[in-house]
Amino acid sequence: MNASLVVIFVFLMLVIFIGIRARQGKDMNLEQWTVGGRGFGTLLVFLLMAGESFTTFTFLGASSWAYGKGGPALYIIAYLSLGYCAMYWMFPNVWKYAKKHKLVSQSDFFAKKYNSPYLGVLAAIIGVVSIIPYIVLQLKGLGIIVSEASYGVISPTVAIWIGAISVTVYVMISGIHGSAWTAVIKDILIFSVVVFMGLYIPIHYHGGIGPMFRDIQASNPNFLTLPDTGLSISWFISTVILTGIGGFMWPHLFAASYSASSTKAIRKNAVITPLYTLMLLFIFFVGFAAIKVVPGLQGPETDLALLRVSLKTFDPWFVGVIGAAGLLTALVPGSMLLMTASVSLSKNVYKVFAPKTTEKQISKIAKLLVPVITLISVYFTFNGGNSIVTLLLMAYSFITQLLPPVLFGLLKNNFVTKQGAAIGMLAGVLTVAYMTITNATIATLMPSLPNVIKDLNSGFIALGINIIVMLVVSVFTRQAAMASEVEGSQTV
Numbered sequence: 404m405n406a407s408l409v410v411i412f413v414f415l416m417l418v419i420f421i422g423i424r425a426r427q428g429k430d431m432n433l434e435q436w437t438v439g440g441r442g443f444g445t446l447l448v449f450l451l452m453a454g455e456s457f458t459t460f461t462f463l464g465a466s467s468w469a470y471g472k473g474g475p476a477l478y479i480i481a482y483l484s485l486g487y488c489a490m491y492w493m494f495p496n497v498w499k500y501a502k503k504h505k506l507v508s509q510s511d512f513f514a515k516k517y518n519s520p521y522l523g524v525l526a527a528i529i530g531v532v533s534i535i536p537y538i539v540l541q542l543k544g545l546g547i548i549v550s551e552a553s554y555g556v557i558s559p560t561v562a563i564w565i566g567a568i569s570v571t572v573y574v575m576i577s578g579i580h581g582s583a584w585t586a587v588i589k590d591i592l593i594f595s596v597v598v599f600m601g602l603y604i605p606i607h608y609h610g611g612i613g614p615m616f617r618d619i620q621a622s623n624p625n626f627l628t629l630p631d632t633g634l635s636i637s638w639f640i641s642t643v644i645l646t647g648i649g650g651f652m653w654p655h656l657f658a659a660s661y662s663a664s665s666t667k668a669i670r671k672n673a674v675i676t677p678l679y680t681l682m683l684l685f686i687f688f689v690g691f692a693a694i695k696v697v698p699g700l701q702g703p704e705t706d707l708a709l710l711r712v713s714l715k716t717f718d719p720w721f722v723g724v725i726g727a728a729g730l731l732t733a734l735v736p737g738s739m740l741l742m743t744a745s746v747s748l749s750k751n752v753y754k755v756f757a758p759k760t761t762e763k764q765i766s767k768i769a770k771l772l773v774p775v776i777t778l779i780s781v782y783f784t785f786n787g788g789n790s791i792v793t794l795l796l797m798a799y800s801f802i803t804q805l806l807p808p809v810l811f812g813l814l815k816n817n818f819v820t821k822q823g824a825a826i827g828m829l830a831g832v833l834t835v836a837y838m839t840i841t842n843a844t845i846a847t848l849m850p851s852l853p854n855v856i857k858d859l860n861s862g863f864i865a866l867g868i869n870i871i872v873m874l875v876v877s878v879f880t881r882q883a884a885m886a887s888e889v890e891g892s893q894t895v
Contacts, residue, residue, distance in 0.1 A: 405553070405554060405556065405719050406718075406719040406720040406723060407552055407553055407554060407719040407720065407722045407723035407726060408553045408554075408556055408557065408723065409723065410720055410723025410724055410726070410727055411549060411552060411553060411723050411726045411727050411730060413727075414588075414592075414727035414730065414731070415565070415569060415727075415730060417588065418569070418573075418585045418588060418730075418731065418734060419569050419572065419573055421581075421584050421585055421588065422572075422573030422574075422576070422577055422581035422582075422584070422585050422738070423572070423573050423576050423577060423581065424577075424584075425573075425577040425580040425581045425583070425584040425585075426576055426577040426578070426580055426581065432762070432763070432766060433507060433746075433750075433762050433763075433765060433766040433769070434505070434507055435578070435580075436578030436579065436742075436766060436769070436770075437507045437508070437578060437579060437658060437661075437742065437746050437769075458540070458541060458544070458732050458733065458736040459540060459541050459543070459544025459545060459547075459548065459729065459732045459733045460540065460544070461593070461597075461682075461683065461686060461732055462544065462548065462593075462686070462709060462728070462729045462732050463544050463547060463548070463706045463707075463709065463710075463729075464479075464706070465479055465683050465686040465687060465690065466686050466687070466689050466690035466693070466708050466709035467690065467705040467706045467708055467709075468690070468705075469686070469687040469688075469689075469690025469691050469708075470690040470691070470693050470694055470700065470705050470708040471700070471701075471705040471708075472634065473619075473623075473626040473627050473628075474626070474627045474628045474629050475629060475630075475634035475638070475639060476687060476690070477639075477687075478639050478642050478643050478646075479683055480680050480681075480683050480684070481639075481643045481647070482642065482643045482644075482646040482647035482650065483647070483677065483680045483683075484647075484677045484680055485643055485644070485647030485648065486646075486647040486648065486650050486651050487673045487674075487676050487677045488647075488673070489647065489648050489651055490651050490656075490660075490669070490672075490673045491669075491670055491673035491674065493651070493809075493810075493813065494651070494660045494669050494673070495666035495669050495670060496813050497512065497657065497660060497809075497813070498660050498661065498663055498666055498669055499666065500512065500515075500516070501657075501660075501661045502661075506661065507658070507661065507746060507750065508527070508654065508657070508658065508743070508746045508747050508750055508751055509526065509527075509530060509652075509654040509657035509658070509743075509747070509805075510523040510524070510526045510527035510530065510654070510747050510750070510751035511523065511750070511751065512526075512657065512809070512812070513525075513526040513805075513808065513809075513812075513824070514526075514751065516808075516812040516817075517808070517812065517819075517820075517821040517824055518821065519821040519825075520751075520755045521755065521825075522808075522821050522824060522825050523751045523755065524751060524752050524755050525825055525828060525829070526747075526751070526805060526828070527747035527748060527751040527752050528752070529801065529802070529804060529805060529828060529832055530654040530743070530744070530747050530802065530805070531744045531747055531748060531776075532801060532832075533653075533654075533798050533801040533802040534653075534654065534655070534740050534743065534744045534798075535744075535776075535779065535780055535783060536783075536798040536801075537653075537736075537740055537798045538737055538740050538741065538744075538776070538777075538780040539780055539783045539784045540798070541732075541733040541734075541736055541737040541740070542563050542566065542567060542733065542737070542780060542781060542784040543563075543784055544706075544729070544732070544733050545562055545563060545566040545729075545730060545733035545734070545737075546559030546560065546562045546563040546566075546784070547559060547706060547707065547710070548562075548710065548726055548729030548730060548733070549562035549565075549566070549726055549729075549730060550562055551707060551710035551711070551714065551726070552710060552713075552722050552723060552725060552726025552727075552729065553726065554714070554719070554722075560785070563781060563784055563785075564781070566730065566733060566734060566737075567777050567780070567781050568777075569734065570734045570737050570738050570741065570777075571741065571773055571774050571777045573585070573738065574738045574741050574742050574773050575770045575773050575774070578742055579658065579659075579662060579739070579742060581738060582735060582738040582739050582742070583662075585731070585734065585735050585738070586735045588731065589728075589731035589732065589734075589735045592724070592727065592728045592731060593682075593728045593731065593732060594682060596724060596725055596728045597682050597685045597686055597689075597728075598682065598685050600685065600689050600709075600713070600725070601684065601685020601686065601687075601688040601689055602685070602688075603716075604688070604689050604692045604693075604696075604712060604716060605688050605689075605691070605692045607716065608692055608695055608696055609692060609695070612688060615688070615691060615692055616691070618695065619691060619694065631854070632854050632857075632858060633858060634858075635854065635855075635858045637854075637855045637856070637858045637859050638858040638859065638860060641858075641859040641860040641863055642860045645799070645800075645803060645860050645862045645863060645866065646799045646803075648803075648806065649799060649802065649803025649806050649862075649866070650799055650802075650803075652802045652803060652805040652806050652809065653802055654743045654744070654747060654802075655736075655739040655740050655742070655743040658739065658742070658743050658746070659739065686709070689708075689709050689712060690708050690709065692712065693708040693709065693711065693712040696711075696712045696715055696716075697711040697712055697715065710725075710729075713725050741773050741776055741777060742769075742773065744772075744776050745769045745770070745772035745773045745775075745776055746769045748769075748772055748776075749765050749768040749769040749772055750765050750769065753765070753768060799862070800835045800839075800861070800862040800865060801832060801835055803831075803862060803865075803866055804827075804828050804831035804832050804835065804865065804866065804869050805828065806866070807819075807824075807827060807828075807866075807869055807870050807873055808824035808827070808828065808873070811824075818874075818877060818881075819873060819874070819877045820876070820877045820880045820881055820884075822876055822877070822880040823872075823873045823874065823875075823876040823877030823878075823880060824873060824877075826872055826873070826876045827869045827870065827871075827872045827873025827874075827876065828869060828873075830868050830869055830872040830873075831865045831866060831868055831869030831872075832865075834864060834865035834868050834869075835862070835865045838861050838864070838865070843861070844857075844861045845857050845858075845859055845861055845864060846858070848864075
């Protein structure tokens with residue numbers, strides 16, 4: 404057993420221990436298990452929010468895009484910062500409503516706001532369908548990280564199974580408390596490792612960050628700019644808007660916000676966390692430096708850029724530390740995703756069709772669903788070939804379809820009806836599914852349009868269709884409801 408593997412194993416055992424111990428002294432009813440009794444202060448809310456935003460994508464996807472795409476990779480920093488602006492204004496109102504009505508899931512918000520448990524069912528299904536690719540992303544990343552960092556001693560398949568079993572155990576036992584306290588270790592470790600690597604590797608191979616960029620500029624003058632077509636400025640802006648605003652529709656982020664002790668904790672978190680995104684710059688530095696150190700990586704292999712340059716640069720024990728940090732970027736977000744999906748299915752799907760189910764029974768069903776969702780995610784992990792970034796962008800396009808009903812639901816006088824919200828979301832999701840399956844884009848659907856429009860993120864088509872259908876259906880259903888009321892009063 405090499406030193407790298409020992410370090411990874413020690414951190415894995417530490418996380419499992421802390422994750423299980425986090426439940427100590429707490430009655431794990433549904434509210435405690437899912438939202439921590441709504442008692443988390445600014446620090447724990449920050450760690451949960453940051454922990455869910457900085458995943459294996461932070462380690463692999465960001466460095467991969469810096470290595471393979473260059474300038475367009477900066478969209479990642481931009482969309483995260485924009486997203487926290489949206490959170491600052493939107494989530495305090497969501498939290499107030501959730502506390503008043505004792506909501507524990509995102510689907511509860513839809514069901515209560517629109518007085519329709521079946522709309523909650525639809526929101527839950529869309530949320531879970533979106534969460535599965537996100538969990539798959541974590542497991543794929545975990546397999547890559549542990550296999551590479553262990554020098555191939557542990558295969559990706561074995562690593563994925565170990566990680567899946569570990570996170571399932573402590574989620575079932577401790578719920579959100581386990582996620583919060585393991586996030587403490589994860590954030591300290593990943594921040595230290597990433598900053599060190601982002602400074603050391605460019606200095607070691609290029610003599611500094613400035614010389615590194617000059618070397619890249621000399622060998623490929625256009626690499627650090629946005630291209631005229633494809634990943635152009637219109638793609639950049641539209642992707643930042645779509646993923647930045649829509650990205651805060653993730654069900655597990657709703658659950659994390661519900662756990663806050665006050666709106667002040669949420670707003671403080673929204674102000675502080677964008678500074679945390681600066682950590683991504685150091686990930687980019689590693690990806691840019693890897694162009695010289697490990698040239699020739701193509702396609703999905705670019706996801707290996709950070710790990711391959713680490714193997715060439717550091718001793719095995721430190722590679723183990725890097726692997727452990729990467730492992731935690733999968734386990735911590737994965738735990739919240741699993742818990743959120745299981746609660747949505749049990750409380751917002753099962754209970755709707757079995758209304759006599761008690762909260763205690765719902766809690767048991769939610770915990771039993773955790774290993775089921777894990778197994779489904781593991782299956783798709785082994786039977787999918789998409790790259791890390793592609794998986795993330797597809798999942799974002801799905802979950803963004805929940806945005807319009809949430810925004811209208813927060814208005815004092817909400818014009819949208821439950822029928823409009825439901826049919827609009829369905830239209831958006833079906834559009835995303837069609838475009839994903841057929842690889843359709845604005846360019847392929849409407850090739851005669853100018854490039855500035857063809858390069859827009861395809862998710863805007865689905866979101867636009869969603870909004871139009873939602874508003875049109877709401878008009879007709881409101882008119883029908885008013886006509887029915889008039890007819891009823893005349894009959895009386």
